Amino acid sequence: MTGYPFRTQVCWIAALALAWLAFSSPWSATWNLLLAAFTIALALLAIVMATRRERARQRASQPVLQAVKASLDKLPGDIRRNTPLVLAVGDASGAPERAFGEELVRITDAIWVRVDEPTRLAHVADALKRWREGQGPDAIVYLLGADLVHDTAALEAGLRRWRSAIGEASRAVGYALPVCLAVYVEEANGAPDDCPWFGVSGTDALHAGALPSLIATRVRRYAQAAVPADREARMHRAARLDGLARWAASALLPALVDGQRDGFRQQRPVHLNAFVVTATAGVPAADSLHARFVLRTTGLALAANEGRRVPYPLPEPVIRGIALQPVRRTLPLALAHAFAWLVLAFCAAAAASAWQNRALIARVMDDMARYRAISPEHDAALVDALQAIKRDRNELEQYARTGVPPRLGLGFYRGAPLLAPLNTLIAAYQPPAPPPSTIELDSLSLFRSGSAALNPGSNRVLIGALEMIKAHPDKRVVVAGHTDINGNPGSNLKLSEARAASVRDWLADAAGLPLTHFAIQGYGDTRPKASNDTEAGRAANRRVEITLVPDCRGAYREDRTTSGQSACSFQ
Known part of the structure; x- marks a missing residue:
């Protein structure tokens, strides 16, 4: 079993609730029927919602799964579990398109799956976990082109949407998905070598405040290691990458890792495991948010140059620092949840049994005390109290003959010792002497x-x-x-x-x-x-x-044949 059995779990919970209402509930039959109908309706609604969610997942993930299977069919062997599987997401500016082109799946040292819509991320992550037989995606990579972002509001809105989608995907697969942030900057002048990735990745969450200085140290070493022929180009690239890292740390990371509220719900920060920047050939944008940040912080304006755009490279080096996810079977988790619900139902049944036994004992003791408190002169009240303790005696005798019902069982029944004092009280009753006639x-x-x-x-x-x-x-x-x-x-x-x-x-x-x-x-x-x-x-x-x-005047007619004769016949 690779998917969590929501519908089976709902049926199990509903069955436990109905069994509690049938055998342990202290309420009246009318209330039990109403609650049983509500429980069945709620269970049916949950099943319908789970079915609709399952169909939505299938619709959302079907193109991705088909593309994954088509790509893997060309490769020898089964590489589902020993190859990292990464979900690539990004803003609407076009970074994922520059990295993937028209493809949904790319195979390198990892399996890269592109997800364009935040609403589909959780469904795709859950479907891939099922496809890998319990081993979910290993990471999510957020791709962003700094020269393609021009609107602050659109950038922040996109980050919030993807942050919420990553949280839903983590809940869908059952663990916090590691997140990698990869940022690209374009440069018009070519360099003597391809630009490497600068940043850090690992299994532990990163501290956003230390990332810019760490990247600045590494790009400075990169520039200093150049030979005189390409040192100027590398120094220029290092300056741009340093500005890119500082802009990304101030504009992107707070929206992902700081605590934020979405309406009345507190959003959890993403589990950021990697942060990398790189430069690629293209057309720098003088009016991008990144260029305006550089102008504001350094006073250097970026000249508009012509250039040729190339596809963005995938951040393969960061995947090496992230461990593969283990296989997480849902059957043990589902069984644990089912057992937890069973324990909860038993505790509820025990509490109801203890409460009803306490009420039974209190009622019988009160009836006995009321009977003892009535003096023999008040025979009518004494007879009423006697009828009450007789009903108590008959109820306890029935339990002794046929067994204690479940609502009073579970080891809490204490009615048997009360039978002897009840019988003693009943046997001791003496009706009052008849009045003299x-x-x-x-x-x-x-x-x-x-x-x-x-x-x-x-x-x-x-x-x-x-x-x-x-x-x-x-x-x-x-x-x-x-x-x-x-x-x-x-x-x-x-x-x-x-x-x-x-x-x-x-x-x-x-x-x-x-x-x-x-x-x-x-x-x-x-x-x-x-x-x-x-x-x-x-x-x-x-x-x-x-x-x-x-007085028999209603049964006999008055006889007046003899003076002083009564209405009835007296001998």
């Missing part, structure tokens, strides 16, 4: 013998019955009177019913309830609870019973 009152404490009028102070005896009635407003009240066997049975029957009516009237008035809420019944001596043969038995039989019964 019947209150029995001694007739002697309410009435005088043979009388149905309540005694003064009898309300203290009736208070208990009144509280029972108020506590159960949904129940109807049956008041039944009983006598002992002494006296006439008919009179005893009437007396028992009258006494029941007196108690009913007092209770209805005290409770603020209508008389229809009550029913009365007189039984006389027909329902003794003890033997009438003894005084104690007869005293127990003289009583008034107050009973609560369900």
Whole structure:
């Protein structure tokens, strides 16, 4: 694999995100579905963008690759990896055209590939890395003809564009591409020998401030080494090269190696490994930026001369100081990235599991604390709290039977120890005793013998019955009177019913309830609870019973056949 598998990586990341939403997410199902749809849409968008970028790379690099293959087919052997591969770029003034002519690729001691547009540089660099099976371009050479540059704004704009393009190309191939700056100056008078390249190259980045003096020292040695016959020509050339180096250091290098901002983004400086200048036969331009710089700094005007332009030589000597790039396989990098995303997903799942377990424990503990805080007198609230801890108990028992779900797993589940205290609380619940349905009152404490009028102070005896009635407003009240066997049975029957009516009237008035809420019944001596043969038995039989019964008026029609008969049938 030579190209980075962006689409496969996007699918892997999307699968991890969907798995986290399905098995570990603490959010609701609605939010999980929305996030899953967003994740799928984002992954599809990334795949579409990667596909479009791949097609753009193929379109941009296809002519270059065809030219490279056509050139290499003429050479014996496989020289892809043991021959330096250099990308030649330059401004719009025409330096690359002067060096390459109509060709896109030139083969010397290196493979020189010409790239004319900054927007295509990253695609070509990536395509050449794939063509070399993981070994990217070894360097980028920026070619510039000093006599061909006349506009400062155009020069700076071109340098900024190429600087940005070099940064994108470095990101595309995965390393900082070494950059070489080669500057040409034209001279009309011929020299006794070809002009060599003056400058420095190496594997380490150069310090721009020291380059002019270093080049000046070397061109001075070049002039001094001449024989008397060509010393004047060499001195003239050395002066021009010294001025060229100083102009290039002030006009070109800051735009490449100084920190600059492109909008809101800070551009990184290029990795400048070589800086060389040379002179070539041609037509010097008196109005070029370089000529104006020389006039401003030295006061010497450059006379316009006629001459014959020759192709610019390629800066082959600088390539010897730059090491070949190693093979960089993308598969190990892609696997490392995939593993890093897997670790990140596991950490996210562990964090979600820990958070949800903490929430589970806190909820169960809060439910248990709320249940313990409720006193037995408040049975309704106690029952509500009991239902909550029963739901907690059932949830924990389900986890114990069927296994802990992934969102609570990963070693963070701590719910099992809570089952025992939950079961203890549930088993300890005791429902409150049912309220008394019947209150029995001694007739002697309410009435005088043979009388149905309540005694003064009898309300203290009736208070208990009144509280029972108020506590159960949904129940109807049956008041039944009983006598002992002494006296006439008919009179005893009437007396028992009258006494029941007196108690009913007092209770209805005290409770603020209508008389229809009550029913009365007189039984006389027909329902003794003890033997009438003894005084104690007869005293127990003289009583008034107050009973609560369900209100069945909605189920039965009121029966008025007997005076004082209730709405329900009472035995």
